[in-house]
Amino acid sequence: MRSRLPRSLVAFTALCFVFLHAPVLVLAVFSFNHARFSMRWTGFSLEWYQKLLHRSDILAALKVSLIVGTVSTLVSTVLGTLLALALARHRFRGRTTLEGLLYLPIVTPEIVMGISLLLLFATLGMGLGIPTIVVAHVAFSISFVAVVVRARLEGMDRALEEAALTLGADEMAVFRRVTLPLLWPGILAGALLAFTMSIDDFVITFFVSGPGSTTLPVLIYSMARRTIEPTINAVSTVIVVVTTVLIYFFDRLTRGRGQEEAAA
Amino acid sequence: MSRPRALLAGLNRRPRLVVASLLAPGTLWLVVFFFVPIAVVLAYSFMPRGVYGGVTGGTTLEHYRRFMDPLYLTVLRRTVVLAVACTGLCLLAGYPVAYVIARAGRWKNLLLFLIVMPLWTSFLVRTYAMIFLLRDTGFVNTVLLALGLVREPLTLLYTPGAVLAGLVYGYLPLMVLPIYVSLEKLDPTLLEAAEVLGARPAARFWRITVPLSMPGIVAGAMLVFIPALGAFLTPDLLGGAKQMMVGTLVQNQFGAARDWPFGSAASFVLMAVVLVAVLAYLRLRDRGSVEALA
Amino acid sequence: MTDRVGGDRLTRRAFVRRAAEAGAAASVVGTLAACAKREAPRAAAASAAQPLGPMEKQLSVYNWSDYIAPNTVPDFEREFGVKVTYDTYESNEELLAKLQSGARGYDVIVPSSYLIPALQAAHLLMPLHRDLLPNFGNVEATFVDPPWDPGNAHTVPYHWGFTGIAYRRDRVRQPEASQAIWFDRRWRGKMTMMDDVREVVGAMLIWRGHSPNSVVPAELAAARDDALRAKPNLRAFKSAPVKADLIAGDVWVAQLWNGDATQAMVEQPAIAFAFPREGSQMWADTLAVLADAPHPRAAHAFLDYILRPEVGAAIADATGYGTANRAAAARQAHPIPYPTVEELKHLEYQVDLGTHTEEWDRIWTEIKSA
Numbered sequence: 001m002r003s004r005l006p007r008s009l010v011a012f013t014a015l016c017f018v019f020l021h022a023p024v025l026v027l028a029v030f031s032f033n034h035a036r037f038s039m040r041w042t043g044f045s046l047e048w049y050q051k052l053l054h055r056s057d058i059l060a061a062l063k064v065s066l067i068v069g070t071v072s073t074l075v076s077t078v079l080g081t082l083l084a085l086a087l088a089r090h091r092f093r094g095r096t097t098l099e100g101l102l103y104l105p106i107v108t109p110e111i112v113m114g115i116s117l118l119l120l121f122a123t124l125g126m127g128l129g130i131p132t133i134v135v136a137h138v139a140f141s142i143s144f145v146a147v148v149v150r151a152r153l154e155g156m157d158r159a160l161e162e163a164a165l166t167l168g169a170d171e172m173a174v175f176r177r178v179t180l181p182l183l184w185p186g187i188l189a190g191a192l193l194a195f196t197m198s199i200d201d202f203v204i205t206f207f208v209s210g211p212g213s214t215t216l217p218v219l220i221y222s223m224a225r226r227t228i229e230p231t232i233n234a235v236s237t238v239i240v241v242v243t244t245v246l247i248y249f250f251d252r253l254t255r256g257r258g259q260e261e262a263a264a
Numbered sequence: 265m266s267r268p269r270a271l272l273a274g275l276n277r278r279p280r281l282v283v284a285s286l287l288a289p290g291t292l293w294l295v296v297f298f299f300v301p302i303a304v305v306l307a308y309s310f311m312p313r314g315v316y317g318g319v320t321g322g323t324t325l326e327h328y329r330r331f332m333d334p335l336y337l338t339v340l341r342r343t344v345v346l347a348v349a350c351t352g353l354c355l356l357a358g359y360p361v362a363y364v365i366a367r368a369g370r371w372k373n374l375l376l377f378l379i380v381m382p383l384w385t386s387f388l389v390r391t392y393a394m395i396f397l398l399r400d401t402g403f404v405n406t407v408l409l410a411l412g413l414v415r416e417p418l419t420l421l422y423t424p425g426a427v428l429a430g431l432v433y434g435y436l437p438l439m440v441l442p443i444y445v446s447l448e449k450l451d452p453t454l455l456e457a458a459e460v461l462g463a464r465p466a467a468r469f470w471r472i473t474v475p476l477s478m479p480g481i482v483a484g485a486m487l488v489f490i491p492a493l494g495a496f497l498t499p500d501l502l503g504g505a506k507q508m509m510v511g512t513l514v515q516n517q518f519g520a521a522r523d524w525p526f527g528s529a530a531s532f533v534l535m536a537v538v539l540v541a542v543l544a545y546l547r548l549r550d551r552g553s554v555e556a557l558a
Numbered sequence: 559m560t561d562r563v564g565g566d567r568l569t570r571r572a573f574v575r576r577a578a579e580a581g582a583a584a585s586v587v588g589t590l591a592a593c594a595k596r597e598a599p600r601a602a603a604a605s606a607a608q609p610l611g612p613m614e615k616q617l618s619v620y621n622w623s624d625y626i627a628p629n630t631v632p633d634f635e636r637e638f639g640v641k642v643t644y645d646t647y648e649s650n651e652e653l654l655a656k657l658q659s660g661a662r663g664y665d666v667i668v669p670s671s672y673l674i675p676a677l678q679a680a681h682l683l684m685p686l687h688r689d690l691l692p693n694f695g696n697v698e699a700t701f702v703d704p705p706w707d708p709g710n711a712h713t714v715p716y717h718w719g720f721t722g723i724a725y726r727r728d729r730v731r732q733p734e735a736s737q738a739i740w741f742d743r744r745w746r747g748k749m750t751m752m753d754d755v756r757e758v759v760g761a762m763l764i765w766r767g768h769s770p771n772s773v774v775p776a777e778l779a780a781a782r783d784d785a786l787r788a789k790p791n792l793r794a795f796k797s798a799p800v801k802a803d804l805i806a807g808d809v810w811v812a813q814l815w816n817g818d819a820t821q822a823m824v825e826q827p828a829i830a831f832a833f834p835r836e837g838s839q840m841w842a843d844t845l846a847v848l849a850d851a852p853h854p855r856a857a858h859a860f861l862d863y864i865l866r867p868e869v870g871a872a873i874a875d876a877t878g879y880g881t882a883n884r885a886a887a888a889r890q891a892h893p894i895p896y897p898t899v900e901e902l903k904h905l906e907y908q909v910d911l912g913t914h915t916e917e918w919d920r921i922w923t924e925i926k927s928a
Contacts (some may be wrong), residue, residue, distance in 0.1 A: 005367055013364040016357055020382050020436060023393035026403050030396070037806060039406040060643075077292035086286035090279070098291065105298055107486075109494020111511045111532055112531045115518050116301030118659060119308055119528070127662030139297040142290050202384040203496060207518065211618055211663040212643055217388045222646075223403075224392050224501065226623060227802040228399070236389040247384040253379055315913050316676040317658050339927050400808040419747050422794050504794030505753065507928045516926060520651035520755070521919050522658060 024240055031233035043210045048234040060212075060233055061219040068205075068215060069198040070131060072137035079138070080145025081183075087146070088153035105143045106252065113140060114207035123206035128210030137198045144197065148254070152186025182256040189253040196246050199239070302535075309528035317522030327529035336513070337423070340533065343509040345426075347492035350431040351439075354488045355481065356434070358439035362480075365440070366447040378446070383437045391501050394430050395421065404469030422504035430498040435491060439484040447473070479549060486545045490538055510534045606609035610687060614853035617860055618643045620653065620664045622843070623798050624821060625717075627869075627876035633824055634863050640856050648797040649754045650921075657682055657848075666860055667850035668716060671842045672756075674853040675910040683712040684847040690858035693865035696885035700896075701842065706910070713844035714861050716883035717817070717874065720833075720840045720897075720905055722755055724814040728828045735832035737765035739811060748810040751788070751801070753795040755922035756908055757813060758785055760839050770839045774916040775798060782921045786928050794924070802828055816894070820878030837904035840897070842882065 036044040052058055060221065086092070087099065117136050121128060160182065164174045202217040209218055216239060223232050285348040309327055311319040330336070365375045382390065397403045405417040420426055452475065457466045474481075496511030503512075510530060517527025573770040576737040593697070619631070631642050632675025645664075650673045657667075658680070663845040670679060677683050686886050688694060691714065701715035725733050729748070733739060740751065751758050760770030762781035771780060803809040806810060814822075845864065847857045863869055880887075880894035887893040897905055911918055 009360055009364055012357075013361045016361050016436070017330070017378060019433065021378070023433070024382075024385060024390060024399050027389075027393040027396050028285060030403075039401065039403060057644075076506075079293055083290040086283050090283045092283050092287075098287070101294065101299075105294070107303075107490055107538065108298075109491065109511065109534060111494050111496045111514050112302070112305070112535055113298070114303045115514060115527060115531060117297065118338060118518065119439050119524065120297075120557045122658075122660045123304060126660065128660050129663070135297055136513045138293060142294060146290070196338075200384065202386070202388045202390075205421040207659075210661045211620065211645055214645075217386055220392065221390055221497075224388075224395065226799040228396070228806075232392060233396070236386075236392060239389055240385050243384050243386065244381060248377070250384075251380065264379060313916060316654065316679060316915055335924055335927055401806050418794075504796075505926050506789070506792075506794065513923075513927060516923060518659070519655050520649055520753075521923050522651065522655050523919060523923070524915075526923075 010220055014072065024236075026225060027233050028237040028240065031230055031237045033230060036230060037228075048230040049238075051231050052234050052238070057214070057219060058216075058231075059257060061214050061216045064130060064213055065199055065215045065217075066132075068137060069131050069195050072141060072198050073132045073191050075134070076138045076141035076145050076194045077187060080142045080190055080194070081141065081149050081187055083146040084149035084153055088150050105140050106184075106219040110203040111141075114204040117204070118207040128208055129213045131214060132208045132210070133205055133215065136177050136204050137194075137201065140201075141197055145194050148190040148193055149186045150184070152183060152189070152254075156182055187252045189250050192246055192250040192253070196243040196250070198245055268337060279382070290307055294416045302398070305528045305531055308525050311525050312557075313523055317524070319525060324525075327526045328525060328533075331529055331533055335527075336530070339508050339513055340510055340537070342507070343493060343511070344537065346431065346507075346509065347495075349428055350435060351485050351489045352434050353432045354439040356543050358436055358484060359443055359481070361436075362440045362443035364443050365460050367452075379437045381442050386432060387497060390434065391430060391497055394426075394433060398426055398429075401417055413495065415497060421502065422506060424503070424507055426502040427499050427507045427509075430502040431492050431495060434495075434498060435488040438487040438491075442483035442487065443477060443480040446477040446483075450476055482545060482548050486541065489541055493538060494534060568826070576594050581916055601730075609739070610690070610855045612855065612859070613638070613844040613859065614856045615639065616643070617853050618664050619643075619666045620645050620647065620656075621666075621668045621758050622646060623829055624801075624818060625668065625843075625877055627872040628872060630869060633840070638856070638863075640859070642860075648799065649752075651755060655915045661877070665857040667846050667848060669713075669846055669909065670844055670871055671704065671844060672705050672910045674713060674844070674846075674909045675912070677846070677917070678712070682849055682850075684851060684854065685711055685845065685847045686714070686859045686861075687810065687858055687871065690855070691862045691865065692706050693862050696865050696867060697794050698882050698884040698887070701882040705843075707844070713846045714828065714865065716843045716845050717877065717881055718840065718842040718866070718896075719817050719879045721752075721761070721815055722819065723811060723832045723834060724822060725811045725825045725832065726804065726809075726826075726828050727830045727910065728808065729807070729810040730853060733811065735835055737834045737836050740791060740813075743791060745811050746791045747793050749791055749812070750793050750800050751811050751813040752797045755918055757839070758795070758925065759918060760908070761813065761834075762788075764805040764834070764837050764838055764839070764906075767836070773911060773917070775917075778917060778921060782924060783804050784919075785925045789925065789928065791845075795805040801825075814926060815879075817877045817879035818827060821876075831913075833904075838905065839908050840905040841908045859902060908916065 011032075021099055030039075031048055032044050032046065034045040035041070083102065087095070087102075089124070108127050113136070117132070117139070118128075121132050126132060161174055161178050164178045165171075169175070201215075202218065202221060206218055206221070209215060214222075216235065220232060220235065223229070299357045308319060310323045310325070312322050312324050313325065314320050361379075365379070370373055395402070399405070400417040400419065400421070403422075404420060405414075409417065423424070452471055454476075455468055458472055482542060494511050495509060498517050499507050499512050500515065501510045503509075508516075510533070513526045514530050514534070517523045517530065521527075583714065589619065597832055617640050619642055624762070625646075632645055634640065635642050643691040647656065650670050653667060653669060654673060654676060657664075657677075671916060674683075688710075694710070697715055698709075701718075704715070707713045723733070723735065723739060730745060734742065736840065739745070740749065751761070756770070759778070759781050763770050763772050765784065766777070766780055768774070768777045768781075772781075796809075796812075798815065798818045799925050800809055800812045800814065801818055804812055804814075804822050805826040814831075816831060819829065822865055823829045823831070841906070845861050847854060847861070851857050864873065866882060867883065867885035870881050870883035871889040874881040874883075874886055880896060881890075
């Protein structure tokens with residue numbers, strides 16, 4: 001039997017939600033404002049979005065972000081899933097060490113990861129560009145994919161796989177016909193996570209990108225340092241809407257068996 | 265037997281090979297592109313700086329010695345203080361929010377989604393939104409002026425308050441989620457029993473709810489404290505060049521200051537602090553679970 | 559106005575030579591010392607100019623922000639059929655840092671004269687093919703064969719300018735046209751200095767009557783302490799982009815270059831520009847091609863394009879700076895006159911600091927960290 005929550009508590013919670021969402025909402029609203037410099041509302045306008053289509057630097061950055069996102073997601077999903085399979089299903093020496101090492105990228109400050117990769121590439125004499133960004137994004141995504149897929153694996157009921165084995169199917173068929181389909185939502189969730197993290201990443205990308213390989217966040221950063229213009233609002237709003245949609249699907253995929261933890 | 269099946273049959277007889285092939289690609293990537301670079305940073309931190317930047321041959325402890333100067337220790341202290349303040353504020357605000365969500369019934373899923381959403385919105389976009397609000401000619405000041413609450417625009421940007429607000433704004437959801445998870449697991453019968461035995465609401469809260477949600481509190485504190493320590497974007501965009509934290513110091517050294525070895529040394533000091541925090545967390549967590557059982 | 563560009567040539571040239579040679583001496587020593595040490599490895603540059611291939615279809619330009627006319631690049635793209643990617647930076651140190659970090663793919667950069675020894679020490683510049691630069695004859699004699707680049711082997715002069723104080727007349731009535739303004743608490747929180755070590759430390763040195771290129775430890779220490787005293791009055795360290803804040807009114811007093819101040823004045827007439835009475839710094843920017851430029855022929859075409867009188871005039875008009883292109887200045891309605899002999903007494907060229915660059919970088923970190 002639940003007692004009612006005190007009004008003040010609910011009000012405070014509502015305030016917190018407002019605090020968390022208001023800035024971006026305001027940003028989005030003003031992306032439709034006709035005025036360039038002023039905060040005054042001078043009329044609804046889609047001109048800043050139209051300008052986006054003409055800004056070659058924004059379009060180029062979008063292209064780079066998408067390329068990097070797609071490639072790094074593919075690679076990190078495969079590598080992360082393999083690691084998850086090993087950790088969840090097998091016993092081996094050094095397992096706890098690997099688990100610890102796998103969590104290190106998650107707790108390492110992004111700036112340290114960024115400069116460490118910069119130094120590696122500089123020492124090797126490698127030029128900075130799309131390949132270096134992809135390498136960096138895979139490096140930080142693997143751990144997250146592994147965690148998500150592993151959670152899904154450990155939550156899976158093995159009875160179905162055991163039944164298939166008993167009925168005479170060999171390991172490969174079991175994996176292909178039973179395990180993989182059951183695991184698929186988890187893999188997809190991991191992939192979505194990796195993709196979103198790649199699209200959103202700024203700090204690490206900032207250090208390992210070069211000319212001609214500017215991603216959207218890096219472009220927004222240099223635009224924000226220079227001047228305040230509604231075009232930034234417009235491109236930010238686009239990013240927010242896209243990532244919200246992606247995360248909605250991530251949410252649905254991981255909701256399956258009460259896996260709110262996986263969403264965390 | 266077809267080739268893949270024969271291959272698999274062979275693998276089945278050697279489970280070690282299976283494990284190795286599962287582990288190899290991912291582990292190799294992490295070793296080469298995570299651990300080796302960190303080792304490179306360590307190496308650089310002991311090398312002397314070149315005239316215009318870069319490094320020259322030799323080893324030196326000069327950079328670590330330089331970091332021990334009160335100036336940079338102040339930067340470190342400021343960073344830790346800000347991170348602690350941010351964690352504290354997130355805890356004060358986050359616990360009630362998590363509590364409400366855990367008791368929200370029908371609204372739980374929606375509220376959870378609303379909490380998760382900001383986490384996956386680009387941090388850069390969110391920080392820019394803060395700038396948009398806090399500038400002298402930004403949204404907040406425009407509203408305040410229009411309402412006649414102030415006569416001159418308040419200086420909100422480029423202050424320690426702005427940086428703290430930006431950090432809390434960025435990391436609050438990370439505090440809410442683990443606390444929510446542990447509150448969710450709370451057995452309501454414990455609370456009912458306490459009520460029957462005559463405990464008042466406040467006592468029930470402080471003596472039962474809080475201790476049992478301690479794992480979530482500690483996890484949330486870690487999830488907030490560690491990124492806050494290494495924050496670079498927030499102090500850079502919201503603090504101007506005035507609220508230097510270790511993250512911005514490192515970025516500076518790899519930027520216009522071109523002092524890679526010193527930046528590497530500063531990074532390692534930062535890593536050391538993070539490691540201390542993680543170790544503390546692990547010990548607290550293990551001790552906490554033992555007490556919860558007892 | 560225009561005749562001053564032609565007249566006084568001997569005195570100006572002599573002055574520029576003397577000032578630059580003082581720096582050149584220090585930088586030669588620094589360069590030799592640097593060559594003896596191992597710098598960050600780079601693709602080896604050919605010491606003799608290699609013959610170039612056919613015209614490429616792309617070009618990558620790395621320039622200061624707001625340092626070109628709006629139609630320069632589109633017109634160049636159209637005429638030569640070359641696609642140009644254009645990135646910007648805010649300080650020479652930022653440019654150097656980017657290049658040292660391994661940013662490959664830039665063709666044309668725009669370094670200030672004092673940076674050239676550093677770029678040379680790192681073998682970053684490509685020797686120019688003069689036969690591909692027929693318009694080079696348009697360059698003002700003062701800037702031909704300068705001490706920082708004998709024979710213009712690696713660079714083509716672009717613009718020159720100086721630093722001053724831009725302010726909002728409607729907010730700051732009767733400001734002190736002096737470097738002391740940075741200590742004035744009346745404008746606390748409404749002032750900015752540039753995010754540029756040479757400008758900030760240089761200004762503090764000038765305020766004390768020293769050279770802005772000083773390497774004397776006591777003078778540098780005093781400058782650092784002065785900067786730390788001024789810092790609480792400053793809103794932020796911001797370079798050319800502070801124009802937007804001046805226009806919007808967030809900032810009332812800004813350390814700014816003369817051309818950028820002119821650009822701001824166009825959008826906001828309430829902005830004025832003052833020359834500090836203690837003096838200020840002067841600098842000259844150049845166009846250069848990187849040694850590992852992927853599109854060298856297009857790069858040369860771009861340099862030659864900029865040397866055209868009408869193109870140079872358009873850029874000088876748009877940016878508000880003095881041009882090193884004599885033919886371009888002749889076409890301008892209101893060219894910025896080169897400083898008079900009297901004015902030059904209060905201006906000193908920024909020169910390379912050589913081995914002392916490290917000390918200056920340290921001081922900058924200390925100023926920023928406090």
